[in-house]
Amino acid sequence: MQTGVCAVYEGRQEGPGVLVRCELDALPIQERNRFEHRSTVPGVAHLCGHDGHMATLVALAGDLGANPIDRGRVFLLFQPAEETGAGAVAVLEDPRFRALGDPDYVYALHNVPKYPLGAVLLREGVFAQGSVGFIVNFAGRTSHASYPEHGVSPSAAVARLVTAVDAFGTSLAGKVAAPVLATISFARIGRAETGPNFGTAPGEACVSGVLRAQRSADLELLRAELGGLAARLAGESGLAHSLTWHEAFAATASDAGCVAMVRDAARRLRLEVRELDEPFRWSEDFGHFTAAFPGAFFGLGSGIDQPQLHDDGYDYPDDLIETGARLFRAIIDRHLEDRLKVDRLQDDRRGHRAPTRSGRPPGS
Secondary structure, eight states: OTTOEEEEEEOSEEEEEEEEEEEOOOBSOOOOOOSTTSOOSTTOBOOSSHHHHHHHHHHHHHHHHHSOOSEEEEEEEEEOOTTTTOHHHHHHHOHHHHTTOOOSEEEEEEEETTSOTTOEEEOSEEEEOEEEEEEEEEEOBOEETTOGGGSBOOHHHHHHHHHHHHTHHHHTGGGOSSOEEEEEEEEEESOOTTSOOTTEEOOEEEEEEEEEESSHHHHHHHHHHHHHHHHHHHHHHTOEEEEEEEEEEOOEEEOHHHHHHHHHHHHHTTOOEEEOSSOBSSOOTTHHHHHHSSEEEEEEEOOTTOOOTTOTTOOOOTHHHHHHHHHHHHHHHHHHTOHHHHHHHHHHHTTSSOOOOSSSOTTO
């Protein structure tokens, strides 16, 4: 795990294991805020709220220390590399983490701007979309700009690629099971490292972006569509090309029974609960955990007027730290207080029955 940390709290009696996860990483963005707790590292800042998520688990750790659990186990996981989509897989494959024993349930949250402060955002099934980044490179041959016909320019291929990819959401609507989205994030034609080169027709180009989908099959269809499009455009223009994939995220889906646990805990704390009609478009690598164990990923509103995530003026609201810690503790207590659930899990461990991996958690 490299920089990852996992703290384990054990009760005196046997019971279920509940994992709560936060993320460690910052973003390569220069922060424009001027308050005292702004980033001190040039070009790097916590502008997605991971610092607040970490503070929430630290607060939860303090509560677990002051008010120990009587039964079961609690894992507090501080996970690296969520932003690149690599951290969750690295943790799950790390033998040091697996040596701690598998959790029975997994939970994580993310703050969400543009929702009321402290509102709990829930959705059964897909909560955040799967995604993958791409880079398409075209290579032709330069020529003097007055004789472009003697070169092989990628300009037309780039223009057509950008237009087609931007339209994937509508052009592929009849082929996918749920809405998809493709976004171009960067495009460059020719080289301009030393300033504008007006006298040369370009001989190379690069286009990058992100494909997003709610379902794995739809994301694979997007990949195939982009691959075929890039190859066809390169062939029609006499270009060489390459296509590489980066920062792949699985869709993050929540177990219905675990969502019910979060809903119940939120209502016990008299927090506002909002049921979402559709998944968020952004991606979250916690989907690897919910694919391996029953669990739920949920949102906490960070304020109607809060800047969007990854905005250079974003700041995590301190009030959410206590709210998140109390909610996580209520979820943990809800699991650990259910004696029927404890008895059934003990039967599972003795080999009397197969563990539950979907539907409502036992006894809920």
